[in-house]
Amino acid sequence: MAAYSKPLPAISPLNAPYWDGLKRHELQLQRCQACGKIWYPPAPFCPGCWSRDFAWQTLSGRGKVNAWVVFHQAYFASCTEDVPYNVAEVELEEGPRLLTNLVAVDNNDITIDMPVEIVFDDVTAEVTLAKFRPISQ
Amino acid sequence: MATWELKDKAAVCGVGHSSYGRRLNRSPIDLAGEALRNALDDAGLGRDELDGLIVSFGTPIGVDADTLAYTLGLKLTLYNQTWAHGRFTASCIQWAAMAVTAGLATAVACLAALRFSDMRRPVMGGAGDHEGAREAGGGHGEDPVYGMTSPGAGAALVAQKYFQRFGATSRQLAAVPVAFRKHASLNPVAIMRTPITVEDHQLSRLVCAPLHLLDYCLINDGAACVIVTTSERARDLLQQPVYISGMQGLPGGRDEFIWAYPGFGIAQQERFDYHSGLQPVYQRAEVTPADIDALFTYDAFSILAWMALERFGFCSPGEAAAFTQDGRIELGGALPMNTNGGLLSEGHIMGWNHQVEIVRQLRGICGPRQVVHAKIIQWANAYGDSLIYRR
Numbered sequence: 001m002a003a004y005s006k007p008l009p010a011i012s013p014l015n016a017p018y019w020d021g022l023k024r025h026e027l028q029l030q031r032c033q034a035c036g037k038i039w040y041p042p043a044p045f046c047p048g049c050w051s052r053d054f055a056w057q058t059l060s061g062r063g064k065v066n067a068w069v070v071f072h073q074a075y076f077a078s079c080t081e082d083v084p085y086n087v088a089e090v091e092l093e094e095g096p097r098l099l100t101n102l103v104a105v106d107n108n109d110i111t112i113d114m115p116v117e118i119v120f121d122d123v124t125a126e127v128t129l130a131k132f133r134p135i136s137q
Numbered sequence: 138m139a140t141w142e143l144k145d146k147a148a149v150c151g152v153g154h155s156s157y158g159r160r161l162n163r164s165p166i167d168l169a170g171e172a173l174r175n176a177l178d179d180a181g182l183g184r185d186e187l188d189g190l191i192v193s194f195g196t197p198i199g200v201d202a203d204t205l206a207y208t209l210g211l212k213l214t215l216y217n218q219t220w221a222h223g224r225f226t227a228s229c230i231q232w233a234a235m236a237v238t239a240g241l242a243t244a245v246a247c248l249a250a251l252r253f254s255d256m257r258r259p260v261m262g263g264a265g266d267h268e269g270a271r272e273a274g275g276g277h278g279e280d281p282v283y284g285m286t287s288p289g290a291g292a293a294l295v296a297q298k299y300f301q302r303f304g305a306t307s308r309q310l311a312a313v314p315v316a317f318r319k320h321a322s323l324n325p326v327a328i329m330r331t332p333i334t335v336e337d338h339q340l341s342r343l344v345c346a347p348l349h350l351l352d353y354c355l356i357n358d359g360a361a362c363v364i365v366t367t368s369e370r371a372r373d374l375l376q377q378p379v380y381i382s383g384m385q386g387l388p389g390g391r392d393e394f395i396w397a398y399p400g401f402g403i404a405q406q407e408r409f410d411y412h413s414g415l416q417p418v419y420q421r422a423e424v425t426p427a428d429i430d431a432l433f434t435y436d437a438f439s440i441l442a443w444m445a446l447e448r449f450g451f452c453s454p455g456e457a458a459a460f461t462q463d464g465r466i467e468l469g470g471a472l473p474m475n476t477n478g479g480l481l482s483e484g485h486i487m488g489w490n491h492q493v494e495i496v497r498q499l500r501g502i503c504g505p506r507q508v509v510h511a512k513i514i515q516w517a518n519a520y521g522d523s524l525i526y527r528r
Contacts, residue, residue, distance in 0.1 A: 067298040
């Protein structure tokens with residue numbers, strides 16, 4: 001199998017717990033212990049109330065499609081065989097929105113508010129991406 | 138309410154630009170030099186009378202302010218530059234206006250110079266996606282890990298949300314590039330001057346759906362320059378002054394992003410309806426949207442024109458699709474927009490070409506594309522910053 005040649009995340013001290021969670025197949029985001037807010041992307045303290053008291057919480061991994069686009073142009077050479085591919089904004093049950101790819105669905109069948117659940121895609125030994133697939137009704 | 142103390146205190150006294158085109162095979166320094174010389178000549182100012190320089194879209198892609206100052210032999214008491222993003226046009230004019238009114242400089246050249254079409258690799262998407270490499274994601278919504286790259290992708294996401302939320306269509310959006318191309322056909326320096334139709338737009342290839350190729354701006358080379366001085370001094374120079382009446386700074390936050398007003402943000406967590414209210418720029422200039430004779434906006438992507446109209450209250454959220462039909466934003470319409478042809482058709486000079494056109498419109502020298510009796514013109518953007526100019 002060819003080595004994974006698509007872009008990889010820039011892992012920083014701030015976002016490392018997020019990527020470590022995905023590697024363990026857990027979707028974890030920071031939750032404020034003071035006001036209860038859960039947010040993405042990772043921040044040094046709660047962007048709502050500025051409390052420094054937060055914990056990494058495992059989320060349901062469920063959400064709904066808020067919007068999506070379909071790339072017909074391959075900007076990355078490594079994505080040439082993927083076009084047309086989708087990028088979706090998924091609104092998690094807990095509130096935050098993630099950009100992601102929807103899998104196991106034809107681009108023409110994506111609809112607004114479509115319920116989805118996380119699929120952990122281990123693209124390298126070190127990196128797991130959070131993708132989503134429709135929840136069958 | 139007392140008059141805002143900077144209202145009409147600074148003015149544009151000169152504008153200039155280089156030739157615009159694709160693959161001009163000229164350095165950004167060369168293009169900047171041509172635009173600057175033309176602007177100084179227009180103002181009737183000598184090189185040594187220029188003591189301020191603000192470079193928009195500077196390092197790492199555009200011309201660098203340091204390099205430009207010593208390469209052109211400028212003697213400056215004030216200079217600054219913005220990162221290589223197009224959205225800082227109004228910010229630069231604001232700094233220049235504040236600098237001259239505070240006495241930090243007497244004449245400030247604001248410019249952008251770029252050589253986009255000659256780049257050997259993509260600079261705003263794919264391998265050259267320096268936006269998406271930023272920690273916590275790119276300013277246009279880039280997230281390359283999932284293939285989300287290029288500024289247009291974020292605009293496509295906004296368009297998709299807008300279509301979904303308000304039932305608007307790509308066919309309605311075509312009215313924007315069609316109008317701006319019509320304007321460009323009257324502009325001898327515009328790069329794309331052949332009129333297009335709604336059908337042309339609909340048949341153009343999808344780049345990042347739902348946006349078509351004709352929803353995307355041009356990728357080109359060129360430079361444009363605006364010289365700001367005090368209004369008092371401007372009245373003694375060659376040209377009729379164009380006064381800077383109102384300004385509104387660049388906002389930021391989770392609920393909005395570069396291509397969208399609050400409610401369409403990529404990082405936001407609550408759904409809500411946006412209401413523009415009377416934006417501060419109007420209060421400072423002591424006008425309302427009804428007083429604006431022509432509107433100019435950063436049209437890197439056609440959907441941004443809709444966002445700007447709604448953000449500033451020219452129409453309510455969801456109404457821009459209908460508002461832009463039937464020639465309303467064309468010359469002769471109720472609110473002509475981007476009479477130069479915009480980034481979509483004149484060329485992408487980061488909005489500086491729009492500032493040049495605004496000034497010329499207010500001087501009344503735009504010939505076949507002149508907005509009759511233009512007195513007050515606004516620069517207003519999807520991302521919320523704005524300038525109001527008057528003659």
